[in-house]
Amino acid sequence: MSKQQFQDFVAGLVPSWRLSQRKVLALCIRALVLSQCCSLSALARALPPTTQLRYRLKRLARFVDNPRLDLLAAWKSLAYQAATLQPHGWLPVLVDETGLRDRASLLWAAVPYRGRSLPLGCLAFSPRLIKHSLWKLREGFLWCLYQGLGRHQARMVVVADRGFAASHFFRWLHRVNLQFVVRVPAKVYVQWPGFKALLSQLELKPGSRQWLPGLRYGPKQAPLNLLVVWRRGCPQPWLIATSLQDPAEVFRLYRLRMRIEAFFKDAKSYFRLEACQLRTGARICTLFLALSMAFWWLAFHLPLPPNWEAQVRTRGPLSWLSLSLERLRTILLLLLFDSFPDLPLPTSQPPKTG
Numbered sequence: 184m185s186k187q188q189f190q191d192f193v194a195g196l197v198p199s200w201r202l203s204q205r206k207v208l209a210l211c212i213r214a215l216v217l218s219q220c221c222s223l224s225a226l227a228r229a230l231p232p233t234t235q236l237r238y239r240l241k242r243l244a245r246f247v248d249n250p251r252l253d254l255l256a257a258w259k260s261l262a263y264q265a266a267t268l269q270p271h272g273w274l275p276v277l278v279d280e281t282g283l284r285d286r287a288s289l290l291w292a293a294v295p296y297r298g299r300s301l302p303l304g305c306l307a308f309s310p311r312l313i314k315h316s317l318w319k320l321r322e323g324f325l326w327c328l329y330q331g332l333g334r335h336q337a338r339m340v341v342v343a344d345r346g347f348a349a350s351h352f353f354r355w356l357h358r359v360n361l362q363f364v365v366r367v368p369a370k371v372y373v374q375w376p377g378f379k380a381l382l383s384q385l386e387l388k389p390g391s392r393q394w395l396p397g398l399r400y401g402p403k404q405a406p407l408n409l410l411v412v413w414r415r416g417c418p419q420p421w422l423i424a425t426s427l428q429d430p431a432e433v434f435r436l437y438r439l440r441m442r443i444e445a446f447f448k449d450a451k452s453y454f455r456l457e458a459c460q461l462r463t464g465a466r467i468c469t470l471f472l473a474l475s476m477a478f479w480w481l482a483f484h485l486p487l488p489p490n491w492e493a494q495v496r497t498r499g500p501l502s503w504l505s506l507s508l509e510r511l512r513t514i515l516l517l518l519l520f521d522s523f524p525d526l527p528l529p530t531s532q533p534p535k536t537g
Contacts, residue, residue, distance in 0.1 A: 189212055197257050215454065227240040277443040279440075280346065283459060289305050290320065302475040341364070343366070351405075369382045373409065408424070412434060
C-alpha cells in the first residue's frame, strides 16, 4: 500500500485535479483505510510522520477548506465507473439521506455491489437553512450523476424511499428523461380516467400483488405506473411508483434499495462516520468524497488471497467489506511484528536454595 499506488488510483478518477490536490486526497484516502475513522485528528495521526502532528492536521484542514476542489468531476467519475462495473441492463442509483448527529443531513447516492453498495458521492446540508431549495439540491445532485454517465445515461434508474415521493419531483424526472422506482405513501390521491381515490382505499390483503398502469399521482398529476405488493408477514404493502413498464423488474430494483442502508451501517460502524466533527457542508462533502473513494479502493485494489473467506469466517458468509478489512488487519499485524528486532531471550537462572 505505497503512497504511489493511492496517487495512481486518485489520478485515474480525477485527472483534472492539480497534482498537489491529488496527492493530499490520496493521503486522506490512505489514512481513512488505515485509521478507519472520519475524525481529522485520527486521519492526521495516520499520515506519514514526516512532520509534527499539528502540521499534518493543518494540512488536512487546508485541504477540506479548499474551495477550488472540483467535487462534481469526482462524482461524475465515480458514476461512470459504476456504469462500467455494470455494463448491461438498468443501472440502479440508490438515493437516501442520513443524519450526522445534529450538525448536518447527508444526501448519499450509491450503486449495488455484491450484496452491499458502493457510494458515488455525498451532499451535506443543514436542514435549518433549507426552506424551498431542498428539492433543488436533490435534483442538482442527481443531474450531476446523470451527466457523469455519458453514453450510459439512458440506463440510470433512481431508486428511493418515501422521502422522495413528490409529484413535482416525478414530473421533473420525466422532463429530464430519468427513470425512477420510488415507494410512495398511502395517503395520496391518484387518478384514473373518471375516477379519483386515495391509495389507502385500494382493496388489498397480504400476499396480493397488483399492477396499475397509467395513473396520475398527487397534486401535480404526475403520470406513472404503480406496483402494489403486500408480502406475507409485512404490516403494510409496498406502493411503488415507477416510470418503467415491467412489474417484475420494478420489484427487483426496489428490493435493492436496502443496500444503501447497509452502506450507512458500514460507514457508521467500520469508519465511525459520526466521529466527523466538521460543521460546514463544503468541508463535510470533501471529507466524505475521500470516504467514498476509500470504499472503492477496498473493493477493487486490495487483493485477497485464494479461499480467504474460509480462513477468517466462523459461521455464515461475510460481506466483501468485512473480508477486505480483515485482510487489511492481518497485513498490518504481520508488518508490525516483523518490524520488531529479534532480541535474545533472557536465560532463566536456577533458583537459589538455602
